Amino acid sequence: MRNQPHPAERLRECPGCGLFQTVPALAPGMTAQCPRCSTSLERATRHPIGHSVALNLTALVLLVIMCSTTLMTVQKAGISLSARLFSGPAELVRRDMAELAVAVLFVTVVAPLFKLLGTLYVLLRLREAAPPRHLCRVFALVERLGPWSMIEVFVFGVFVAYVKLGDLVKITLDVGVYALLALTVVLIWADSALDREAVWDRLDRRGDARGRCAPPDRQAVEIAAVEIAGCEVCGLVSGVDGPMEAGARHRCPRCGSALHPRKPDSVARTWALVIAAAALYIPANYFPVLTVMQLGAGAPSTILGGVEELVASRMYPLAALVFFASVAVPMLKLVGLSVMLVSTQTGRTGWLRDRTRLYHVVRWIGRWSMIDIFMEALLGALVKFGSVVTIEPGIGAVAFCGVVILTMFAAETFDPRLMWDAAGRHAAAPAAA
Structure with missing residues (x-):
């Protein structure tokens, strides 16, 4: 069953900015992008x-x-x-x-x-x-x-x-x-x-x-x-059949998913998840995520402490990877989501395309923070040699995993189309006045 070109045209709504547009026929290997925000709309493979x-x-x-x-x-x-x-x-x-x-x-x-x-x-x-x-x-x-x-x-x-x-x-x-x-x-x-x-x-x-x-x-x-x-x-x-009012239930006739013009209560729900993730981020960095005991000596290590140990051992590429995945990415998600939420609530009109790209980056990159969690689970299972050398996962890993999951949910809950809606209302307000 070889793929055929996509139908002559189809009506699509951009998930990044909410623009309705007609996507033309796509031959295998072609990709359609939104002309307003550059979000990928459709891709036909070969x-x-x-x-x-x-x-x-x-x-x-x-x-x-x-x-x-x-x-x-x-x-x-x-x-x-x-x-x-x-x-x-x-x-x-x-x-x-x-x-x-x-x-x-x-x-x-x-x-x-x-x-x-x-x-x-x-x-x-x-x-x-x-x-x-x-x-x-x-x-x-x-x-x-x-x-x-x-x-x-x-x-x-x-x-x-x-x-x-x-x-x-x-x-x-x-x-x-x-x-x-x-x-x-x-x-x-x-x-x-x-x-x-x-x-x-x-x-x-x-x-x-x-x-x-x-x-x-x-x-x-x-x-x-x-x-x-x-x-x-x-x-x-x-x-x-009727207006999409708050609380009204409509289903996609094709896949049965909930259908609504914008994700319901997107800003409030995203703020709640971001605040909860930020609260967990403190114990995730304060409490140890790993404890290495060798010949009876050793001490608990936090996320930053693990990065410092890698730097001291001159494992610079690995230290950069762990720092990026465990420190930089969670901060990028929290700050990025906060910026998008504030700009939506204030109706900022600038950098809309860049903020939409930021949303796609935050949504894609969130899962990579789990690198540290996988590493700690594997080390704890492998290194159990009694007083010779033992590695134990710490309670900080539980809080950090909570940060990762909450920020992933926050990225899924946030609706980037609201940024464009708010900017449009803000730009139209002076003209109406």
């Missing part, structure tokens, strides 16, 4: 659907291998210890950090597994003459799981742990690590090869009289609807 099926199936096999084999083996003082993917979460549970263990398991196993299974299920059933209606909802769930599948972040966590262990123990990389590296490459390849709009289009074209995923006619949307809105999950622009 790969057939069967290519995506093969890549996702390969990724599923590699994920099973990674979960069932050993990642690393360490030796010290005649003692040998091995760690699997589940060893880190198990150690966290043993140290009364079950919340952190659940978070690590979800983003490294549960989310990637369900994303792969969901994608394969949808792509394989697309071959049917009349795919069932629930495929649309399954694919919508796959899209929502995307930001929470963090295999590529986990790779960097393993790399940091490997480098930090070099001076403490003798370390050997096992089959699981090589499966993890291959899985990361295949997942990135599969994500770039999948033409999401082509999948939605196949589901649409094969809808039947009972309404399987069938979108409303474009002219009917523009003429008969009281209001129109773009779905935040599948991108379909559709109309509703």
Whole structure:
């Protein structure tokens, strides 16, 4: 099943600035961008659907291998210890950090597994003459799981742990690590090869009289609807029978997701999440995230303390990576979201395109702060040599994981279109006066 050019034209709402515009036909390899804010609207890949099926199936096999084999083996003082993917979460549970263990398991196993299974299920059933209606909802769930599948972040966590262990123990990389590296490459390849709009289009074209995923006619949307809105999950622009007032419930006719012109209570909810993340950021940096005990000597180490130790050991690239992921990124998210919220509430008209780009950066970069969490979980599971050398995760890691999750939710809750709405109202106010 080779991808065909996207339909002649379709009505789209830019998720960055809210501009409604008609996207023309896209040949494979072409990308459509919003002319106002440069947000990517649609991308047509050159790969057939069967290519995506093969890549996702390969990724599923590699994920099973990674979960069932050993990642690393360490030796010290005649003692040998091995760690699997589940060893880190198990150690966290043993140290009364079950919340952190659940978070690590979800983003490294549960989310990637369900994303792969969901994608394969949808792509394989697309071959049917009349795919069932629930495929649309399954694919919508796959899209929502995307930001929470963090295999590529986990790779960097393993790399940091490997480098930090070099001076403490003798370390050997096992089959699981090589499966993890291959899985990361295949997942990135599969994500770039999948033409999401082509999948939605196949589901649409094969809808039947009972309404399987069938979108409303474009002219009917523009003429008969009281209001129109773009779905935040599948991108379909559709109309509703009545005004989209606060509390009114409308659903996307294609994927069933909640439909509203703007994310409800976006500013208030985002402020609440940002303030909560900022409050957790204090204990995350004050309390230790790791304690290294060697020959009975050692002391708890905070995030900044770990960076200083890497600098003292002249591991400058690794120190820069840890500082960027664990210190700079959380601060960028908190400051960036605060700037966008304040500018929205004050109706600032300047730097709109730059603020929209900042939003996309904040939304994409948030997950990379989990590098430190993955590294600490793996070190705690691997280095348990009694009085010789032991590494224990600290309570600061729980607070830091909370910061990462809350800021990711905050980025998802914030609606960048509100910045453009507020700027438009502010610019129109003097003219009206």
